[in-house]
Every structure is written in structure tokens, then in C-alpha cells.
Amino acid sequence: MAKLQIYQFPALKDNYGYLVHDSATGATAAIDTPEVAAILNALDTTGWRLTHILNTHHHFDHAGGNAELKAKTGCTIIGPKGEKDLIPGIDRAVGEGDIVEVGSARARVIEVPGHTRGHVAYHFADDHVVFVGDTLFALGCGRLFEGTAAQMWTSLGKLMALPDDTTVYCAHEYTQSNARFALTVEPHNAALVARASEIDEKRARGEWTVPTTIALEKATNPFLRAASADLRATIGLTNAADVDVFAETRARKDKF
Incomplete structure (x- = not known):
């Protein structure tokens, strides 16, 4: 069973960045790319090497650092298929039920549109964690910029159906x-x-x-x-x- 190490750090004004590290293989993913300098500093602090970027959606404070980080590290960029034309440097587009591997760790992709039309979350079931981007916040949810209330309610229902002990990593301190x-x-x-x-x-x-x-x-x-x-x-x-x-x-x- 995979055992992820998760390193959380502040970025920009009120974003959080995350590095997800599989110690068995050394693979490391950044969940979104809010700020290149903050991510590089986190990599320096941890000593980990970036191998993947997992984008939840296309907004600049989530994908704006993709191109620079890919140029510096050669990492593989994975993002939502519903926004594949909006994700800089995307190598693999994923949708509902797809499996994303970070070394030996496996995440199931959950499509959670509403905030944006193709927003996804990444659920690492073995580690009881989910990265939800801007769909769900602590005591909140994302604004409906591109989707409808019905879409967002369905998306939130998918997250509510996860086990109660699932740790939720969202993207902002709101x-x-x-x-x-x-x-x-x-x-x-x-x-x-x-x-x-x-x-x-x-x-x-x-x-x-x-x-x-x-x-x-x-x-x-x-x-x-x-x-x-x-x-x-x-x-x-x-x-x-x-x-x-x-x-x-x-x-x-x-x-x-």
C-alpha cells in the first residue's frame, strides 16, 4: 500500500500548494502550480525531485506555473480533459474514473465541474486523501464561474460520498x-x-x-x-x- 508524504506550503496571497511524494519510488507531484518560486522552494526544502504536475483546473493560480516548471524539471503534466486546451504543457488529459500514478501511489480522478467546466479532483484512496482544488473549501465551495448550481451540487455530492475520514486538501485559506x-x-x-x-x-x-x-x-x-x-x-x-x-x-x- 502506498504511503504518501504531503508537504503543504503557502503561495501567492491565500493559495496553498502541495507536493505529494511517494517515498518508495521518489516520484513527486505538485498539485497545481500557483507560484513557481514557492514550489521550487518547497522542493529545495524537502529534497524531492518534481516528476509530475496534477492540475485540477485551468485558472492561472492553478496552472500558471506549468510551463516554467516543466522547462526546469521535465515533469509530466496531467490535467482535466474538459480543459485540455487551457492547461499549459499538458501531456495527459484525464476524466472520471481514470487512474493517475505518482510512483506507486494511485489516484482516481473525479470530475467535479461547477467552478470551471472541466474541474477534477484527485482521490488517493489508499492514503485517505483528496485534492479538490477550488470545488470544495473548508466551510465553502467555489464560485460558479463556468458551471451551474446543479452541476456543482452533483460534484459536491461525489465528494460527500467519499469516506468520512478522507482528508480534504483545498487550494485556498478562505x-x-x-x-x-x-x-x-x-x-x-x-x-x-x-x-x-x-x-x-x-x-x-x-x-x-x-x-x-x-x-x-x-x-x-x-x-x-x-x-x-x-x-x-x-x-x-x-x-x-x-x-x-x-x-x-x-x-x-x-x-x-
Whole structure:
């Protein structure tokens, strides 16, 4: 069974970068390429050699460093087939159910459109981790730049179906702002109230709030909680379909 080493580091203003390393073979993947200097520094710090880039989607803060890193390292770039024409330097386009190998580690590709039309996540089941890009955040989800609410709700459903103990690595430190919004739509969720307080304490100490887990998000993230009676009552959609509750929640966050 593979045992990944994961190195997390800040990049740009509020992005996170990740290196995924298979110690058995020495293979190392960067999950997206938000900032070349930060990635090269992480490689220097770890002593790992970059062999792969796994892009989740085409936005510049996720694929903007592809060409320079490929030129410097000769790495293989893997990205979503739905955006293959937008991913710089792509060598392999992947979609739902495809397997990506980083040395002896294996990730299953999950198509999660909504934020962008071809967004994917990478689920390393043996290691109980998933890299979700901008689809799911700690207490949030991505804006619907290219997709519909129905697409995003379906995508989030795929992530909710992963085992509860799955560690979720998302791409931004948005959690404190997300918590403030979450409390406006589900104010009586005791787990959310407690989590929001913990987040404020962590941020005051300069600590990260990422990664999270599927279980924690299902318990506190309003974008995964369309069935919540508290949420439905607060936004005035007591008898609506789940997708409509999600859509209204996302629309309110857009204006928050």
C-alpha cells in the first residue's frame, strides 16, 4: 500500500500548494502550480525531485506555473480533459474514473465541474486523501464561474460520498470568511458555532485551517447541508429541492 508524504506550503496571497511524494519510488507531484518560486522552494526544502504536475483546473493560480516548471524539471503534466486546451504543457488529459500514478501511489480522478467546466479532483484512496482544488473549501465551495448550481451540487455530492475520514486538501485559506457567512445561514448549528470560534483562535495565532475532513465539512459546511432544517428555515426554502437550497445558499455567499 502506498504511503504518501504531503508537504503543504503557502503561495501567492491565500493559495496553498502541495507536493505529494511517494517515498518508495521518489516520484513527486505538485498539485497545481500557483507560484513557481514557492514550489521550487518547497522542493529545495524537502529534497524531492518534481516528476509530475496534477492540475485540477485551468485558472492561472492553478496552472500558471506549468510551463516554467516543466522547462526546469521535465515533469509530466496531467490535467482535466474538459480543459485540455487551457492547461499549459499538458501531456495527459484525464476524466472520471481514470487512474493517475505518482510512483506507486494511485489516484482516481473525479470530475467535479461547477467552478470551471472541466474541474477534477484527485482521490488517493489508499492514503485517505483528496485534492479538490477550488470545488470544495473548508466551510465553502467555489464560485460558479463556468458551471451551474446543479452541476456543482452533483460534484459536491461525489465528494460527500467519499469516506468520512478522507482528508480534504483545498487550494485556498478562505475559512474564516466562510465561517462568518456560514453562521448567517445556519446559526443554530452547534458544531458550526464551535468550529467558527476555533477558526478565529487559529487565525489569530497565524495557523492554517486547511486541511479538513469530509466528516467535518458534512457537519458544518452549509454548501453540503441542503437537508438542514435550520438552513432551510433561515433562507426561506423549507420545502424546496436540495439543489435549489444549494443554489440560494451559493447566491447569498456571492453577495456576502
